[in-house]
Amino acid sequence: xxxxxxxxxxxYAETDMMGIVYHSRYLPWLECARIQLLDDLGCPYREMEEMxxxxxxxxxxxxxxxxxxxxxxxxxxxxVREMPRARxxxxxxxxxxxxxxxxEATTLHGFMNLENRPCRPPEKLRAxxxxxxxxR
Amino acid sequence: xxxxxxxxxxxYAETDMMGIVYHSRYLPWLECARIQLLDDLGCPYREMEEMxxxxxxxxxxxxxxxxxxxxxxxxxxxxVREMPRARxxxxxxxxxxxxxxxxEATTLHGFMNLENRPCRPPEKLRAxxxxxxxxR
Amino acid sequence: xxxxxxxxxxxYAETDMMGIVYHSRYLPWLECARIQLLDDLGCPYREMEEMxxxxxxxxxxxxxxxxxxxxxxxxxxxxVREMPRARxxxxxxxxxxxxxxxxEATTLHGFMNLENRPCRPPEKLRAxxxxxxxxR
Amino acid sequence: xxxxxxxxxxxYAETDMMGIVYHSRYLPWLECARIQLLDDLGCPYREMEEMxxxxxxxxxxxxxxxxxxxxxxxxxxxxVREMPRARxxxxxxxxxxxxxxxxEATTLHGFMNLENRPCRPPEKLRAxxxxxxxxR
Numbered sequence: 001x002x003x004x005x006x007x008x009x010x011x012y013a014e015t016d017m018m019g020i021v022y023h024s025r026y027l028p029w030l031e032c033a034r035i036q037l038l039d040d041l042g043c044p045y046r047e048m049e050e051m052x053x054x055x056x057x058x059x060x061x062x063x064x065x066x067x068x069x070x071x072x073x074x075x076x077x078x079x080v081r082e083m084p085r086a087r088x089x090x091x092x093x094x095x096x097x098x099x100x101x102x103x104e105a106t107t108l109h110g111f112m113n114l115e116n117r118p119c120r121p122p123e124k125l126r127a128x129x130x131x132x133x134x135x136r
Numbered sequence: 137x138x139x140x141x142x143x144x145x146x147x148y149a150e151t152d153m154m155g156i157v158y159h160s161r162y163l164p165w166l167e168c169a170r171i172q173l174l175d176d177l178g179c180p181y182r183e184m185e186e187m188x189x190x191x192x193x194x195x196x197x198x199x200x201x202x203x204x205x206x207x208x209x210x211x212x213x214x215x216v217r218e219m220p221r222a223r224x225x226x227x228x229x230x231x232x233x234x235x236x237x238x239x240e241a242t243t244l245h246g247f248m249n250l251e252n253r254p255c256r257p258p259e260k261l262r263a264x265x266x267x268x269x270x271x272r
Numbered sequence: 273x274x275x276x277x278x279x280x281x282x283x284y285a286e287t288d289m290m291g292i293v294y295h296s297r298y299l300p301w302l303e304c305a306r307i308q309l310l311d312d313l314g315c316p317y318r319e320m321e322e323m324x325x326x327x328x329x330x331x332x333x334x335x336x337x338x339x340x341x342x343x344x345x346x347x348x349x350x351x352v353r354e355m356p357r358a359r360x361x362x363x364x365x366x367x368x369x370x371x372x373x374x375x376e377a378t379t380l381h382g383f384m385n386l387e388n389r390p391c392r393p394p395e396k397l398r399a400x401x402x403x404x405x406x407x408r
Numbered sequence: 409x410x411x412x413x414x415x416x417x418x419x420y421a422e423t424d425m426m427g428i429v430y431h432s433r434y435l436p437w438l439e440c441a442r443i444q445l446l447d448d449l450g451c452p453y454r455e456m457e458e459m460x461x462x463x464x465x466x467x468x469x470x471x472x473x474x475x476x477x478x479x480x481x482x483x484x485x486x487x488v489r490e491m492p493r494a495r496x497x498x499x500x501x502x503x504x505x506x507x508x509x510x511x512e513a514t515t516l517h518g519f520m521n522l523e524n525r526p527c528r529p530p531e532k533l534r535a536x537x538x539x540x541x542x543x544r
Binding site for chain 3: 012016017018019024
């Protein structure tokens with residue numbers, strides 16, 4: 001398993017008139033955690049795109065447990081639980097710093113080349129993941 | 137079944153550097169379709185909030201099939217397939233005007249009062265839905 | 273003078289916890305009005321980008337008079353008051369359908385080629401503007 | 409003069425299909441810097457709102473010098489140059505960590521009570537500002 005953590009401070013811009021964070025605003029937070037995870041693996045996403053590999057989102061699922069509010073200090077945990085092949089699935093927990101769970105989510109991504117065709121993950125990324133997953 | 141349609145023109149602001157619409161931007165489009173559905177039922181959401189009932193999003197699931205692009209003319213179809221009780225589930229199809237399917241989604245919402253406690257749907261809304269669902 | 277009008281319905285996603293539209297959300301509305309103005313001139317922005325000319329925003333100025341609120345029906349008027357050369361300035365009024373003024377704004381844009389160098393407006397656009405401005 | 413600094417990492421969600429940050433996304437960054445400035449003064453905005461005083465944006469002016477890009481590490485400097493009275497004006501510089509200037513901006517805000525009427529700044533905030541401005 002590969003796991004990363006990112007800290008976020010909730011912006012006023014992310015709230016809505018219900019006084020809580022609008023549900024779509026969590027998705028960029030998941031992105032932040034994903035970017036951090038790739039950084040922690042030594043394969044920054046910016047580099048990957050420069051090498052011609054992209055990771056568009058194919059699927060998103062979010063369950064909102066408790067609302068996030070303006071100025072909350074949030075932690076987003078991202079986990080990859082299986083060796084990614086043509087696709088990569090990521091699990092997230094969005095929590096308050098106090099540990100209170102706000103949202104659970106998953107995203108599924110496909111590795112795509114610049115012609116928008118499925119491709120294999122970059123070798124560097126595969127190698128980085130391989131050190132975390134027991135080969136069977 | 138209750139079904140509604142909304143037309144949307146993709147904004148430049150909704151794209152990202154992949155040249156396509158960023159995945160979180162579909163969620164406000166689903167909102168537009170939901171708002172239209174409540175309008176079509178004669179129970180505008182603005183009125184419902186003024187009566188003290190809110191519909192926060194409890195769950196979102198999106199499957200992205202094809203990318204939407206700047207200036208595309210989009211149609212979002214929203215459907216309620218079962219008589220809502222404490223919760224309401226909505227199914228969406230995001231399509232191009234040509235009919236091409238871009239995204240399928242569902243949202244789940246809880247009826248909440250101003251103290252953020254679950255409550256029954258407003259009588260007017262229940263009556264409006266009841267005319268669409270055969271009582272068994 | 274060239275003038276265009278666009279209608280917008282305020283999304284819940286555009287509000288903030290003050291119960292009104294967050295100030296940055298007006299900027300995509302100005303974009304909608306600008307896109308409409310180029311359409312009305314017969315030179316859609318999408319076409320212009322496909323021809324290799326872009327119009328990045330160089331300057332924005334907004335004065336917020338009255339708040340916009342969820343579900344408001346908004347009209348954005350965009351005007352070009354002078355023949356554009358290397359740059360184009362656009363004036364906006366954001367109003368309620370009732371006529372109440374919500375926001376006055378200007379944007380300044382530079383015509384840029386794909387190498388991000390200043391360039392002349394496309395001939396088609398210059399011709400379209402020329403029919404609206406008396407040559408002196 | 410009162411001055412504060414905030415660090416921001418550019419999100420993919422903040423880019424557009426021009427490959428750069430969409431111009432409206434700078435406004436929430438200015439907000440972050442403003443929030444930090446109030447923190448540094450010992451008067452967090454969240455507290456101020458809880459005390460019934462709000463700071464809606466009355467005016468925004470931005471000059472975009474160079475584009476910000478995905479993953480850039482940005483610093484936003486916010487300055488208050490005059491003792492605020494019924495209104496407060498804030499000056500911003502958005503820079504790369506390398507020092508390169510990306511955007512200069514100002515915002516003007518009015519102190520408002522919960523009835524949306526102009527009011528004086530909270531005493532605590534006035535006292536905090538007073539220590540920074542020579543009384544004449």
